[in-house]
Amino acid sequence: MGVERSSSEVPLRRVWDSLQRVGFGLCIFDDALRLIAVNDPFCDLFGAAGERLQYGTSLSQFVRELIAQKVVRQDDEETWIAECTDALRSGTTLQLKLSDGRICKLVTTLGHESGLTLVAEDVTRTRYSEETLREAKEFAEKANIMKSRFLRAANHDLRQPLATMKILVYNCMSVEDPEARSQALRSMDLTVSVMEELLGALLNVGQLDAGAIVPRVASFPVATLFKRLGVQFIHQAEDKGLNLTIVPTSCHIATDQLLLERILANFLSNAIRYTDYGRILLGCRRIDNKLRIEVYDTGRGIAPEHHERIFDEFFRINTGGSHSERTALGLGLNVAKRLSQLLETPISLRSAPGRGSVFSITVPIGDIWRSEVGQNDITEALTGEFVGVEALIVEDDSVLRDALSTLLDRWGIIVHAAGNYDQALQMAAEKRPDLVISDFQLPGGSNGLDVCRSVQTALGEEIPCIIVTADTDERRLAEISAAGLPLLIKPIAPARLRVLMHHVLFEENDTSSDFQSEAG
Missing domain, CATH: 3.30.450.20 (PAS domain)
Known part of the structure; x- marks a missing residue:
């Protein structure tokens, strides 16, 4: 107008x-x-x-x-x-x-x-453009802070396995017994593996602020994790005069193994640093369909007013302790909290001055049939348990059949190897097997499920069976799952096979209901 x-x-x-x-x-x-x-x-x-x-x-x-x-x-x-x-x-x-x-x-x-x-x-567009530029500047400044934080965290966390390696090298130089030296070398090898994966974990932690890290959730035995943590920290505890006890467990959990290891490693590192004498204990307890993993220590304890702040970045309680305590960066528990939030696995703290501390994390129970186990993670407690067991192997690939037979033979198992459905039934009739391990795809139109059903029908009892297949089609896997049989995906991991054999032979019949609950 x-x-x-x-x-x-x-x-x-x-x-x-x-x-x-x-x-x-x-x-x-x-x-x-x-x-x-x-x-x-x-x-x-x-x-x-x-x-x-x-x-x-x-x-x-x-x-x-x-x-x-x-x-x-x-x-x-x-x-x-x-x-x-x-x-x-x-x-x-x-x-x-x-x-x-x-x-x-x-x-x-x-x-x-x-x-x-x-x-x-x-000036709406201009103003928003200015805000965008300001946000970009703030993001760049934040990135620089994250880079500095990452470098400090790397320095902090890498000291743990490096300290272990230094002790192992020193001990190995003075050991004359071949068996003790071999054990030290195995521990050194595992420590190097820990360091390699730790570097990868630190890279992931550096991406937390950017939201670029995606957890890789899988089922795995807690014993695997505990063994790695034991190798990493037991020498450090002994070097400080502390007794580190790790309670054995057969439970399996479902989460990101590497990220969970970083959380527990931070708990243990913190416990060793602030415990002057006594012991540290790593164990777990089952609560419904969850597993609570706990790290106990007999250290100085934490006052209630610090229970929340102890997880803040760079926060340290000034106790006038050792040099390592005074120079600690205060990142470990903050990283643990951020990782637990990413995994949606809550952590908690119980502590009082002079009464030690208990840091814990609660994770979902895993599925043993889908468990991921490395070959080096077979525990010594299983050695010799399969001696005298008779197993029927059904595999049409002669090379794989021979390799699997050799592996089972090394474990003390009496092997009967068949190449097809008819040979399997004939061998089962001649000598009752304690276990059937069958490939799913077999010549002549039959499959592993047919073998297992026919052997059980012929013998009139539920013979333990394991199905092996390279076919990952969802319909095929659903068919095997519906039959209620444990499954291994090729290539066969010896450790995973051994764990499954242990359960179907020695645990499933006696503790079937408990095991099914734990697995599912």
Whole structure:
């Protein structure tokens, strides 16, 4: 809209017509701060409040209409109206956030003798672009902080296996007994493996802030994890005169093994650092379908007011302890908390001054049939348990059949090897097997399920069976699962095979209900 003017002001009208076409809003007040001219862009910018502008409208009335027409929303309206009016009178530039989310910039130009001019412009896009640049700058600064934090965390965490390696090398140099030296070398090899995976874990931790890390959840035996932690920390505990006890367990859990190891490693490292004498215990207990893994220590304990802050980044309790305590970065428990949040596995703390501490984490029970086990993770407690067991192997691939037969023979098993369905039934009739291990795909149109059913029917009893296959089609796996038989995917991992054999031969019959609950 435009305010009417005298027809004799032709030159001024032409000027004003030109100002109507400019790309910004223009509004002119006289020396009494009464409106004498306004262009359409100005009215359009302020919507309902702009439509109410007319010749003689005061500056304060215009500001009040911004509130009355809900073009601008403020909690303390009267205070805002007074402050905004005073600011415009004094020539202050304002940025108004309108109710619809737009941002308007109001620039006041004071006349040489009297009056004022308001220039209004929608700067929403510019403002948001500035915010985007500011956020990008903050992100870059945060990235630099994360890089520094990562380097400090790497220095902190890598000291653990390096300290273990130093002790092992020293011990190995003075050991003369071949068996003891061999054991030390095996421990060194496992420690190097820990360091390699630790470097990978630290890289993952460095990505936590960016949200780029995705946990790899799988089922695995807790014993595997405990063994690795034992190798990593038992020498450090002994070097400080502490007794580190790891309680054996046969449970399986489902989570990211490497990330969980970092959490427990931080618990153990913290326990060793702040325990002057006594013992540290790593164990677990089952609670419904969860497993709570706990690290106990007889250390100094933590006062209740520090229980929450102990997980904050770089937080350390000043106890005036050893040099290693004073130089600790205070990242371990913070990393543990962040990883536990990522895994959705809650951690907790029970502690009191002078009474030690218990750090724990609760994880889901895993599935033994889908458990991932490395060949080096076979526990010594299983050695010799298969001696005298008779197993029927059904595999049409002669190379794989011979390799599997050799492996089982090394474990003390009496092997009967068949290449097809008919040979398997004939061998089972001649000598009752204690266990059947059958490939799923067999020649002649039969399969491993047919073999297992026929052998059990012929012998009139539930002979333990394991199915092996390279076929990962979901329908095929569902068919095997529906039959209730444990499954191994080729290539066969000896450790995984051994764990399954142990369960189907020695645990399933006696503790079937408990085991099924634990596995599922």
